[in-house]
Amino acid sequence: MSTLINVIRNKESETEKGISFVKKNGIEKFVSYHDLLDKSIKILGYIQSKGISYKDELVFQLNDNEDFVHSFWAGLLGGIIPVPLSTGKNDEHKLKFFKVWNQLNNPYLICDLEHYEVLEKYAKNNDIDLSALKNRVIDIRDVYHYEEDGQIYESNQDDIAFLQFSSGSTGEPKGVMLKHYNLLANMEGIINGTRMTSEDSLITWLPMSHDMGLIGCHLIPTLLNINQVNINTNDFIRRPRMWLEKASQHKSTLLFSPNFGYRYTLKYAKRVSEDVDLSNVRIIINGAEPISADLIHEFFSKMRKYGMKDTVMCPAYGLAEACLGVSAAYPEDGNVITWCIDRRAIKIGEEVVYLQNDTSNFAATFVDVGYPLTNTSIRITDNRQTVLDEDMLGAVEIKGKNVTSGYYNMEAKTNEALSADGWLNTGDIGFIKNGRLVIVGRYKDVLFVNGQNYFANDLERVIREVAGIPLSEAEVAVGGARNFKEQTEHIVAFIKFKKSDEEFIEIEKNIKRELNYRLGVQISHVIPLKQIPKTTSGKVQRFNLVRRFEEGKFQSIIKQIDEHKKKGERNSEDIDQIENGIVSICKMYISEVEIGLEDNFFEMGISSLQLTQVASELQQKYGDHIKVADFYANQTIKELADFIKNGKKRVNEKNSSRKNMNQAGDDIAIIGISLKASGAEEQDEYWEYIRNGGGRSTGFS
Template identity: 45%
Template sequence: MNTLSEVICSRSESKRGVIFISGENEEKFVSYKEIFDKSLKILYVLQSKNIKPGEQLIIYVNDNESHIYYFWACILGRIIPVPVAVGNNDENIFKLFNIMEILDSPYIVTDLKIYKMLKDFLAKKNQSYILERFQDRIIFDIDFCDVDQKGIIKQSSPDDIAFIQFSSGSTGNPKGVTLTHKNLITNINAMIEGARLVSDDIFLSWMPLTHDLGFIGFHLTPTCIDMNHYIMPTSLFIRHPILWFKKANEHRATVLASPNFGYKYFLKFFKPEKCTGWDLSCIRLIVNGAEPISYKLCKEFLNVMAELRLKSNTMFTVYGMAEACLAVTFPPIYEDLKCVYVDRRFLNVGQEVKYVNSDDDNAAEFVDLGYPVKDVYLKICDEDIRELDENIVGHIFIKGENVTKLYYNDPETTKNIITSDGWLNTGDLGIIRNGRLLVTGRAKDVHFVNGQNFYLHDIERVAEGVEGVELGEIAAACVYNKELQKEELLLFVLYKKELEEFADFAISIKKHINKQMGLEVRHVIPIRKIPKTTSGKIQRYKLSNRYEDGEFSNTVAMLETIISRKTHKNNICISRTQQELLNICEEVLGLKNIGVDDNFFEVGFNSLLLSQVVSRLDQMYPGRVQETDFFTYPTIAKLAEYIDSKESYSIKFVKLPNEYFINNFNETENKQIFKAEIDKFMLDKLIKIANSENVSIADIFVAAYIFMFSRLNNEKNIEIQTLLDSKEKVVPINLDITEIDDFNSLIKFVKAKRDQKEENEGYSVKNIKNIFIKKETGNVLPLIINRDALPKGMELINYYDVILLINEIDSSIILEFEYNYRRIKGEKAKVLINSYVNIIKFIVEKYEI
């Protein structure tokens, strides 16, 4: 196959597909056939809006499933998809609008929530006109509802543009990497061969679909070989990192991936006692790329996970970039991790490296990244693009059928980066050793954070938005923190006054950078002179070296003391909730100078860190705090007040006699679901009763459920959980049985209770795990639910003990009765369903109409 459209069409009848993981117990399988059919319906809508082949559609959504539908629809209609990550800070949002300006009057597909966020953002900036210019080219997800017609497939040629991948960094001028069908098919075939992939492999990824590794590597590649693959949202990994390998173990995944930071983040939360019984021997490759690789961290990760039978040769350290579609070099598979040590004093362009032992004082470690993959050519060049011999440091150039030929609508960048004979300057420095690549550094000044790159000159440009920061008087630099095993951002500011005055200035700069770009600045350091070349270029490496040599240690320590003292004044009298929030925020951020009135997004919080805090708060205040609350209550003081004012949701249990419960659960106990039919005769009678009493049939079923439980205990107050009118919200119905005279009044009481329930009453069924409290012997949590409201992929019996499911089929109703067989005896569960059916029969037989 020569094009993505051919690949997608070849999957039109495939029963394999994608499993979307949305929670620990929530998964949704969608076959390739289903994706193909849904995508054709979406294509129909796009074509009905007069979007023609060759026009661009920006995909600006958070939902992975929708992202794939829109992408497939574009490929099938020869529309050019442009995936863009949704952001909530200034720089990311303006990146979207910059991209819209670069493209040729593109269309954009999004949802109403994101659209409102964009509108509100621009309104605050008095720049609403930006969005208004594109108003007639915005398509909403609701436009694709209830569509039965299918679009017309437009076949592509290998040299057609398949999609445009914009640079992952948040820069003032994003570059659109133009990828043709030939580029993609060439590189995907190379990856299949280099990793020896087969259709029985199982991929699992949490990487975003707007990232080349997440989309090309872990969706398009498995699609090309008709492979089942699992996709979990990046936000879910951030909230529950252990779920990554838990799902790999559960589904016997064979190929995983993460940039360097993901392994460190996983280990931070890893607890062996939580992983008892895991067997990770099924995993054969874990792709490690997208940012500089730490050999020490890789070894630590492999050693820790060896206890769970993860093989030591699974770490697959690779080099790649969007301009190559994805892969540039792969090591041989099943090869142990390789590391080379060189003298850090001999790493300039044109110098021959000196290899040293790992214990040498000047040793710098570099992970071996293997050989160029099939159809990729690689060379190391000097400043004049002359090829250098092995073991000499130089610029890394690549060429091949997988390498882009141009940046979209950007001839200047294309000319500067791609030579006339097709060699592309990667912007990285490295050496070739025995035919294998080592990346030694970056020619571009880039700060790597969580798989994204941010240009240092762009960070300086944003910092100039702070009053007092002048052009050319601030310099950004990066250093690698070996203890934390991550790259840290430093800002050096030309300043000649007292430190006491500088402290407030430093705080303002940190807050501004975080708010605008979502970046954490480790230190803002005053300096009396910024080192520059004779041509005026900042010599950042000198600043980094001076910092690592300890030249600024005293200044940094004094500044932190001043800032801490200023912050402490605001934290003298704080509540218990504020203190708990403060402790969590300081631990997650790694800072000790946060004030209760500081804005979360100005002290260093980004979406990744925010998810961590929410996860921690869920343990302390189940169901009370969502990520969106941080925007509404953006300080510790305001969020604490909100938490204290919001009562936690409490669920009332129903008591059953002790003989209903199992004393010692036997694993051989079989799970059973009992069924009973409400036939047409009974259903017609129930409808007449409902009409006569001006109630619904659901009211009757709920009343019978309450009556059944009331006969089994001496409690005067009975509460059951109902999921009848909404696909997400569970509404408890609570009644005082002593106020009920007969069944007629019981039904009317139920109707009144259901009618008076306010819209915001109840809780999301997906939140039950957060508000669940420990059950005691004798207590059960009953639920009555309509089949139409049943959430897909969620095992409700993990949370509710007795579930009555109402399933309307043709002219009858099937009652399905499921019970928690680990707590309740099977024979007693059967008694319950028989009792319930007898109550319904009694109503039908005795009720006077």
């Protein structure tokens, strides 16, 4: 078969096999390959009736996977170029949409009306001209009512099948051109490399806008003519156990997931039904982000009771520029192969130093991702593009029928990525061992500190070990933030954390101490966040976090952390030390009188200026929570020292006294009332904030 059009047209008589789309509440809708083809041809007719034709681009902003597949098939059949993009709700995704739109030649948008309104609102708020978009929008609800067949275009193998924009590229999105021959060559390589067969069946929750979701979990199963079970990604996020329960129900043999999926599933493993049977699972493809050997072992330890075999994991490596896959470990290899190396010797162009085990503080463990796939060649080069031997660390370069010919409408970027003889620099660092590839990290994620190289994913692995957080919950990102004043780079760690502030302080101490002890690495800041931002495929967006840090977006969190540290120091300080400290500060500004611990500030004749100066010094020493108003509530040094050490305890005692006064019958007149609420300026706005889930007591945000 020379094109994907041949692949899907070959399904005309297939009424037994197809896709089960898992809808709301787990209800399934089975659509045979025959029905998919029939409906897609009619949808093509509707699209063509709107003036869209061969080589026009059709941008996808679709939440429903059934809508996506129908529209995707329709685009392929008409020689129209599908451009799948994630429908994320944050501003980064919206900005990416408009950047991609401006790169295209004659684009149209297919989406649901709700998502168009989201884009429209974003455009208005950011002064983006919508005039070129308004008359080029197809509402997905309209396409299903058209009854005339579209005209199928007989594409050739050199035509662009679709454009794959990298999931993490928001700065300057690059559209990878994937031609029909690229895709068929890579699909052949993946099938051969992972030993998939027409007897398999697949289940997936991966987004269709991602290469693993679209190529690995849809196009390859379609080529093999096997049944697919398709869970919407958002439904997996809401109910991850559905992935395992549906796999059990359908006796699925093929599963795909990056690290994120295993970690997320482990968090909810206790909620999985005891009746789940995963003994039919034959292959799990693990790729799309750095692979954690520890996480694999923990996943299998939890899945063993459901009948899953320890030997089914297939670590793989790939990227959009290769269509999807570059290398894969054969399932018959058995257990996952790992290599332990000395991280001090991780330098491009130098030989890897192997260690016997991971007991050394300098040990770093990396997963073997197998042999090159059919139709793909791999080589390792140094900074001068000299080809290196086995066991030498360098840039991973690829070449083959599956490798893209370049980036859409970006000649300069294409020339940067591809050498004159067709080798593509993947941007990854690795080495070859026994003819198999081992990935160490991304070149752009190498941190250069004090003349030493550190890989971000390696430091993240160590942090997970020492933080004391369960592996299934440990989400960490490490980046190098530039101090522009000092012209130096500092290492900053971001960690997902939702517990108490006091618990975080201890974790921060562990992280800083252990990384310094084990590696000699000084962590400048550890920032606790409610969420670690990721791409649609689960890759951590380190660049996004570092950029926000350099812009000062986390200063309020850093200040809050410092406040809690000072509070802890105060709590460990004896009361007489605090009293002596206050006396010393008062003497700096009130030199005309002798100051005693029981003397009243205001009876001493302290001025408002002196009061402000003393309060300012106390804030620097004991924290910003100390206000001038506290001098009125605590009018002696002894009282103020007690307040500084014990904080709200004194206020509670006062409240208790007021309660006793009220019980004694003292008259109180309320002369006014006000509301100060978190997250709102007015009362109605506050109640709306509460209805939307705000107002919960959490740790740092």
